[in-house]
Amino acid sequence: MNTLVEKVVxxxxxVLPGKKESYALHEPNFSGNEKQYVLNCVETGWVSSVxxxxxxxxxxxxRITGIxxxxxxxxxxxxxxxxxxxxxxQPGDEVLMPALTFVATANAxxxxxxxxxxxxxxxxxxGIDVDKLSRYLExxxxxxxxxxxxxxxxxxxxxxxAMHTFGHPVDLDRLVPLCKHYGLILIEDAAESxxxxxxxxxxxxxxLFGVLSFNGNKIVTTGGGGAILTRDQELAQRAxxxxxxxxxxxxxxxxxxxxxxxxxxxxxxxxxxxxxxEQLPQFIxxxxxxxxxxxxxxxxxxxxxxxxxxxxxxxxxxxxxxxLNDPSLQIRDKILEETNDLGIMTRPxxxxxxxxEMYRHCPKMDLSCAEQLVKRIINIPSSARxxxxx
Ligand SMILES: *Cc1c(COP(=O)(O)O)cnc(C)c1O
Numbered sequence: 340m341n342t343l344v345e346k347v348v349x350x351x352x353x354v355l356p357g358k359k360e361s362y363a364l365h366e367p368n369f370s371g372n373e374k375q376y377v378l379n380c381v382e383t384g385w386v387s388s389v390x391x392x393x394x395x396x397x398x399x400x401x402r403i404t405g406i407x408x409x410x411x412x413x414x415x416x417x418x419x420x421x422x423x424x425x426x427x428x429q430p431g432d433e434v435l436m437p438a439l440t441f442v443a444t445a446n447a448x449x450x451x452x453x454x455x456x457x458x459x460x461x462x463x464x465x466g467i468d469v470d471k472l473s474r475y476l477e478x479x480x481x482x483x484x485x486x487x488x489x490x491x492x493x494x495x496x497x498x499x500x501a502m503h504t505f506g507h508p509v510d511l512d513r514l515v516p517l518c519k520h521y522g523l524i525l526i527e528d529a530a531e532s533x534x535x536x537x538x539x540x541x542x543x544x545x546x547l548f549g550v551l552s553f554n555g556n557k558i559v560t561t562g563g564g565g566a567i568l569t570r571d572q573e574l575a576q577r578a579x580x581x582x583x584x585x586x587x588x589x590x591x592x593x594x595x596x597x598x599x600x601x602x603x604x605x606x607x608x609x610x611x612x613x614x615x616x617e618q619l620p621q622f623i624x625x626x627x628x629x630x631x632x633x634x635x636x637x638x639x640x641x642x643x644x645x646x647x648x649x650x651x652x653x654x655x656x657x658x659x660x661x662x663l664n665d666p667s668l669q670i671r672d673k674i675l676e677e678t679n680d681l682g683i684m685t686r687p688x689x690x691x692x693x694x695x696e697m698y699r700h701c702p703k704m705d706l707s708c709a710e711q712l713v714k715r716i717i718n719i720p721s722s723a724r725x726x727x728x729x
Pocket of ligand 1: 415554564565
């Protein structure tokens with residue numbers, strides 16, 4: 340056991356460039372036009388709800404993703420919330436999602452007074468296990484008037500949220516037809532996968548909606564921010580409308596035609612994001628370099644492997660991960676302890692949503708793969724800058 344711990348620590352030290360006091364899990368990189376654009380907001384006074392950078396970041400996202408419409412919002416969680424509402428999720432509905440995700444995915448469903456329904460993941464993508472989901476839906480659902488109901492709870496099942504874990508796309512070509520077959524809308528939580536391609540297509544465009552996050556730890560940041568992606572023009576317009584207080588355009592009248600949200604991205608955040616997006620290709624290339632170095636270095640160590648993108652994907656490698664063979668926790672915890680002591684920041688993956696107090700009673704399928712993975716995954720330093728000089 341100790342030799343494995345030693346090997347892992349040694350290998351990380353070999354791969355990580357320079358001799359730094361500490362290596363963060365994920366650091367933002369502001370070496371482009373960030374200062375200039377943000378300063379421009381301050382100098383012109385356009386820091387808040389009006390300004391050119393919001394339009395510009397939306398256009399940039401449309402260009403980068405190839406998805407026709409992008410709506411910038413205040414964060415990824417708000418984007419998810421908005422998509423669920425526009426997707427028709429109603430109080431009492433169930434929404435299927437992987438148990439292995441960041442808490443925002445489940446929280447957004449709870450904001451709609453709907454219930455998360457947890458499904459298992461598989462080890463090639465760390466995302467939804469489509470075959471297992473297919474068998475499960477066959478077993479527990481019944482169709483009524485073209486809608487899908489959970490036979491056990493009696494509740495309507497309205498949507499599936501697929502999450503592209505650490506930037507690695509789930510198998511969309513198998514998931515999309517399954518959702519269609521059951522009349523479930525698909526929302527892609529692409530918060531971690533900006534720049535990641537599935538068979539050449541950008542993630543976030545296969546579902547009714549895709550969601551991005553620009554939180555400080557994501558591949559590009561606006562400080563805090565997010566975006567809604569969709570190919571449907573009318574849905575995009577409605578998304579813009581309900582994230583901007585549903586105000587009807589007028590030179591001076593305040594007329595709002597429904598209860599809506601103040602989820603608009605401020606211009607100063609969009610300015611930061613525009614500068615960041617200019618560097619996205621470099622960030623991805625540096626992150627892929629770093630991942631390649633890790634993959635080589637960990638290639639010959641028994642008992643642990645570096646997680647690599649599925650064959651069908653070109654991933655942004657947002658957050659790098661090691662996967663231990665052994666789910667017993669002793670080795671994992673020892674590695675976490677030793678690396679963090681050395682200033683090499685490492686973390687276990689999130690707890691399963693079904694293990695959090697507020698979601699403990701939600702419906703779930705057998706989660707054996709997710710339960711194992713939670714004990715075996717270790718995230719390791721992933722900042723783009725680390726791959727710059729490799
Ligand atoms: C970061 C993240 C979010 C939420 O994004 P915020 O911008 O922090 O609200 C949602 N889902 C996943 C999987 C994430 O990693």
